[in-house]
Amino acid sequence: MKxxxxxAPQLYSIEYSKDESLVWNKSNKKYFSIEExxxxxxxxxxxxxxxxxxxxxxxxxxxxxxxxxxxxVSVELAVQKTIETAAKFEQRLNKASKKNIGKHFxxxxxxxxxxxxxxxxxTKCSWLRLYAIKIDxxxxxxxxxxxxxxxxxxxxxxTKDELTKLSKARDFLKESGVYDSDSFNxxxxxxxx
Amino acid sequence: MVNIEKxxxxxxxxxxxxxxxxxxxxxxxxxxxxxxxxxLCIISYIKKNKTxxxxxxxxxxxxxxxxxxxxxxxxxxxxxxxxxxxxxxxxSLISIQEPLTCDNRLNTxxxxxxxxxxxxxxxxxxxxxxxxxxxxxx
Numbered sequence: 001m002k003x004x005x006x007x008a009p010q011l012y013s014i015e016y017s018k019d020e021s022l023v024w025n026k027s028n029k030k031y032f033s034i035e036e037x038x039x040x041x042x043x044x045x046x047x048x049x050x051x052x053x054x055x056x057x058x059x060x061x062x063x064x065x066x067x068x069x070x071x072x073v074s075v076e077l078a079v080q081k082t083i084e085t086a087a088k089f090e091q092r093l094n095k096a097s098k099k100n101i102g103k104h105f106x107x108x109x110x111x112x113x114x115x116x117x118x119x120x121x122x123t124k125c126s127w128l129r130l131y132a133i134k135i136d137x138x139x140x141x142x143x144x145x146x147x148x149x150x151x152x153x154x155x156x157x158x159t160k161d162e163l164t165k166l167s168k169a170r171d172f173l174k175e176s177g178v179y180d181s182d183s184f185n186x187x188x189x190x191x192x193x
Numbered sequence: 194m195v196n197i198e199k200x201x202x203x204x205x206x207x208x209x210x211x212x213x214x215x216x217x218x219x220x221x222x223x224x225x226x227x228x229x230x231x232x233l234c235i236i237s238y239i240k241k242n243k244t245x246x247x248x249x250x251x252x253x254x255x256x257x258x259x260x261x262x263x264x265x266x267x268x269x270x271x272x273x274x275x276x277x278x279x280x281x282x283x284x285s286l287i288s289i290q291e292p293l294t295c296d297n298r299l300n301t302x303x304x305x306x307x308x309x310x311x312x313x314x315x316x317x318x319x320x321x322x323x324x325x326x327x328x329x330x331x
Binding site: 002003004005006008009012013015039040041043044047048051052053054055057061076079080083087090094135136139173176177178179180 | 194195196197199200201203204205207208209210211212214215218222225229232233236237240261264265266
């Protein structure tokens with residue numbers, strides 16, 4: 001596990017080793033190859049995938065039942081909306097680098113029941129998520145991210161894996177002497193748009 | 194308690210590739226948007242016709258890896274490649290707007306006016322100038 005600076009000293013991202021099964025597992029290998037993404041930290045990997053029409057089409061086709069919750073959204077529309085939202089998300093991250101990044105991250109509620117519905121005219125597509133561990137008040141370590149289509153994270157394997165990644169990162173930091181706290185829930189945060 | 198020095202000692206000297214990739218996405222925004230649309234057309238075609246990337250790659254005369262890059266929206270496609278894709282899929286992917294000549298411009302204005310007033314308009318120059326004065330020079 002490598003910690004890579006994004007906007008030091010405020011934002012960092014984990015680069016997982018190529019034997020990390022949470023990232024390089026059978027179900028993910030269906031979507032992307034280790035050759036293309038193996039040397040990328042999570043932030044770089046996620047934004048690449050969120051701009052990749054083939055990956056997004058395959059993902060939304062496989063999760064079509066969950067997509068139907070957002071109204072009459074076709075896979076093609078979901079792909080386009082995701083790419084548009086990812087561009088805004090990146091822009092927001094770039095702007096946040098110059099100010100207090102801490103205020104953009106919210107404490108993560110694993111059983112988050114808020115879900116944005118796409119069918120209403122005033123709602124936005126906001127299923128993109130970044131997950132992070134808070135190191136101190138204005139220092140965050142991105143452990144991963146997901147396209148969250150369900151109410152709660154444990155409902156689907158790909159979001160459940162993100163909880164495991166958060167937990168593993170916490171353990172790594174504790175073993176390395178960064179933390180001595182056992183209060184994990186206070187440390188986990190998410191960023192969405 | 195947090196030990197920031199310990200955290201800093203764990204941080205790699207290597208920079209994230211995200212910065213470079215994000216800058217490239219901004220620089221290439223226009224052609225990548227079109228490349229994405231073409232990729233989605235091809236993906237939709239593969240799904241509707243229950244074919245595969247390998248079969249379509251063969252029909253296009255490219256390697257499967259090359260088609261895969263196109264489907265990932267990473268290729269700045271040449272007009273020649275787009276034309277080959279159009280032939281293989283039997284689809285029109287792009288259209289070029291014809292430059293407006295004087296006659297075309299009058300036709301365009303006349304058609305817009307006739308649709309607005311629901312009258313048939315003779316688009317000769319003499320009648321067009323009469324209609325022009327009737328609508329108050331709009």
